Amino acid sequence: MAQAIMVQGCTSSAGKSYLTAALCRLLANHGVRAAPFKAQNMSNNAGVTPQGLEMGRAQLVQAAAARVTPDVRMNPVLLKPEADTRSQVVLLGRVSPEITALPWRERKAHLWPHVQGALHSLMADYDVVVIEGAGSPAEVNLRDSDIVNMRVAREVGAAVLLAADIDRGGAFAHLLGTWHCLIPEERALLRGFILNRFRGDPALLAPAPEWLHVQTGVPTVGVVPMLDIPLPEEDGLWAQGPRPQEPGDGFVAIARLPRVSNLDEFAPLGPLARWVSTPAELEGARAVILPGSKSTAADLAWLRASGLAGAVTRLAHAGVPVLGICGGLQMLGGALHDDLGIEGGHHAPGLGLLDLSTTFAADKVTVQTTLRDPETGLTLRGYEIHHGRTVAGPGVQELAPGLLWRQGNVRGTYLHGLLENPGYLERFLGWAGLPVPEGLPTLDARLDAIAARVQASLDPTLLDDLLAVWA
Structure with missing residues (x-):
């Protein structure tokens, strides 16, 4: 059975997709057979696998980061918003009119078995599965219908890294508040906090990371800078x-x-x-x-x-x-x-x-x-x-x-x-009478650059401990 690492966020757009792609490439560069996974994605930014099946763009990029063939098991549920209160459900790459017609809270019973099956199938085929959460695990109103955050982490005992977008402000409150919203079994899975999109000198953060560690028992394992290296993302x-x-x-x-x-x-x-x-x-x-x-x-x-x-x-x-x-x-x-x-x-x-x-x-x-x-x-x-x-x-x-x-x-x-x-x-x-702009570096080159910067930003002890499991 594979090991599982999971990137969750205090909020939407905390950089989960970006960090997951970085970890996939980092593991691939160390010769580890890794695969991305996101149980449920809400996005109209989708693509098509070689088998002609539809999945979220972020997981297609993460598969490229891991240097593996995209597979709809990596994103078994894709929700494509059609209006403020209506989304089309794509299940394992195909539209499901039956589940699309169900009320939101009634979908879990139908979707969770497919999520479980896809996740355990990937765990059987790879050495590591790098899992991305959605939104925030602190949304306690959604705990009963959760199929994408801590429910997934608990299913496979994933080592959870919780990311906060420090550029928004209030990152330590976000991290502490999210930790307080988790039940004991979920807190036990947290292996570290990541401060993402930081501008400035990390030395100026002291003593806040130590204070947070005292409050929660969870160390801050990375301070990732704001990176101007674009990737296709879920939200545009x-x-x-x-x-x-x-x-x-x-x-x-x-x-x-x-x-x-x-x-x-x-x-x-x-x-x-x-x-x-x-x-x-x-x-x-x-x-x-x-x-x-x-x-x-x-x-x-x-x-x-x-x-x-x-x-x-x-x-x-x-x-x-x-x-x-x-x-x-x-x-x-x-x-x-x-x-x-x-x-x-x-x-x-x-x-x-x-x-x-x-x-x-x-x-x-x-x-x-x-x-x-x-x-x-x-x-x-x-x-x-x-x-x-x-x-x-x-x-x-x-x-x-x-x-x-x-x-x-x-x-x-x-x-x-x-x-x-x-x-x-x-x-x-x-x-149009316009010049061709200077081209972006290839996706592969961007993924290598992101992985290198994220690796340099993580606690080396954490990384060594993770990689030692699959050495």
Whole structure:
């Protein structure tokens, strides 16, 4: 049976995904066969495994960190928010309409056996499983329905590291308060506190870590600095990307849809990307992107209410390149039809910039895809996640059947990751009259850099003790 390490957080966005990826790479660099695991993920930032199954983007990155093939056992439950009180349930890579229809608190009985099965299966196949929690274990109102935090830790006796985002302030109160909210069996699993995203001199923290140790009996085992090394994350790191340094030089405007999905795919745009919510923010845009959406009709209604629909249409007619990806593609078409109620049963006219019509089907397409684009002569690789089935009319050019269309300066595709193909990124920015930004280091290089910085920030005694178990 494998050993298990678990990273939990005092709050959401405490850096759990980042630290889990770092530990996965650190273990892989020491020759340890490790696998990531997160029982339940709530995110519209998802991807597709080689088997054509859907899982959270963070666990795909963590699998890359561990240098193992992504497997839906690593994220058995994925919740994809469709509205403030409704989420689609993806169970072991496939949509589960039956569990989606259940009230929140009734889902545990149906989901927990799948979580247990996936976790123990990974424990049997690997030397170490690095587990990521969700939100905070201090949410006592959710203890009875917990399938992702201390319930998981207790299932396999995981060594728990509790992280706090010290950049927010109040980190020692967060750590102490979280410890107080745990029951004795849960406290017994805590092996250390991590102060994450620290700016400044760690020596200035004294005597607070020692005080916290006296209060709880748990040592502070790491002070991890604020790291400017981006990774794709669950909640949309790239939505807060930097604006161009010189507004007059132009930028690529990306609509900040309420239910935007898969937005990390725009990372290659770097500082050229600007997320927009109002027509005024489009001033100076050289290109416009409508990204994917988990609720296409609802986000299309928001696009109209915000005034962006009209502004994007005017820019398209003025010759500005417009690109729609997945849900954005569907919005650019002539009509949306949802007879089966996949997204609430809405029927809506699209923007009419592409002569296309989309109907939502019961089965979701989840597949890794390679296609050839005759317009550019490029072979393009990416992945598809969509319920929509789109049919072309006579006014649009179908460049790749069912996948890629063009009508003048307006293009649409179901291929997520299109701009992660360097050749296509260069062509797209060329159409916009923009230079290609300096590229990000490869994901592998970033993971190595993060692992090295985190290792240097952890108590070396802790690390030696952990690694000695698997030596």
